[in-house]
Amino acid sequence: MEARAMLRAAGLYCTAARLAVVDSLVQASGPIKPSTISAQLGTRYDRVTVYRTLDSLVHADLVHKVFIEERACHYELAHRCSKTQCHPHFTCTCCGHTHCLTQLKIPMAQSPHLGFIVQRQQVRLEGLCPDCA
Numbered sequence: 812m813e814a815r816a817m818l819r820a821a822g823l824y825c826t827a828a829r830l831a832v833v834d835s836l837v838q839a840s841g842p843i844k845p846s847t848i849s850a851q852l853g854t855r856y857d858r859v860t861v862y863r864t865l866d867s868l869v870h871a872d873l874v875h876k877v878f879i880e881e882r883a884c885h886y887e888l889a890h891r892c893s894k895t896q897c898h899p900h901f902t903c904t905c906c907g908h909t910h911c912l913t914q915l916k917i918p919m920a921q922s923p924h925l926g927f928i929v930q931r932q933q934v935r936l937e938g939l940c941p942d943c944a
């Protein structure tokens with residue numbers, strides 16, 4: 812889906828900053844950091860704008876926060892996730908690349924204890940990718 816159509820479907824106004832951020836997420840091969848997006852957008856938008864834009868996209872459930880690494884949150888489009896479960900990710904401990912495992916189905920975890928309600932499951936596996944193994 813095109814960035815403009817994604818924003819409309821999520822009920823968001825198509826601002827230039829949102830279009831630019833969604834475009835870089837569409838082009839990314841996996842979850843990316845705000846600093847990567849900033850670097851791609853160059854001087855067009857400052858970092859604060861990129862963060863604020865990502866927040867609005869997360870709030871509209873168009874984008875998911877996937878994991879935090881070295882204090883940086885990594886984001887990706889939510890269109891390949893279900894409401895309760897993100898597709899699993901695999902991070903290579905050698906090259907550091909994170910792969911989206913969109914074909915892998917992991918059963919939803921049961922509530923761990925009385926009183927806990929599972930709202931979303933995010934699974935991240937670690938190991939060696941085919942290039943590094």
Ligand SMILES: [Zn+2]
Pocket residue numbers: 875888889891892896897898
């Ligand atoms: Zn997700």
Ligand SMILES: [Zn+2]
Pocket residue numbers: 903904905906907908939940941942943944
């Ligand atoms: Zn690797």
Ligand SMILES: [Zn+2]
Pocket residue numbers: 841842887898899900910911912
């Ligand atoms: Zn992913």
